[in-house]
Amino acid sequence: MPANPGIWGDGSGAYSPTLMDGELIATATTLIEARSDDSKHTVAAAARAAGGQIITGVNVSHFTGGPCAELVVIGQAVTEGAGELVEIVAVGDQQRGVLSPCGRCRQVLADYFPEIRVIIPTGTEPRSVAIAELLPWGFS
Ligand SMILES: [Zn+2]
16 A cells, blocks of 8 residues: 555545556656756656655756666656656657657666556557556566
8 A cells, every 4th residue: 555545546545556647647747848948858757656756857868878767767766765666657848748668668667667557648548557568578
């Protein structure tokens, strides 16, 4: 049971890992919109830790292969001692909305947090899926 169950899922107070955490989308959207004039930071990610805490980060664009926002969030979660991450979303700048994680991020997320859920775009409404659905037969 998360420490702060009232902020999970549909707001009913009952956490369900199958419910999408809309607060994560709102948090990442607010963050990237605040950086909309910055061409080096074009994606924000927000993740929920098992204790309820939200961790955020932005990508670090660089020709040497700067990290995606999801990877920055993982580092920030460790920095803050947030522990296990249970759900994550990335949102693009300039109203691009929810973005699907790249292949590298899928592999890292699966290796670090095998039970994490990822909010992805579907063409209509975003939905939350298990990382295993995004990386079937991944490298191990
Ligand atoms: Zn990535």
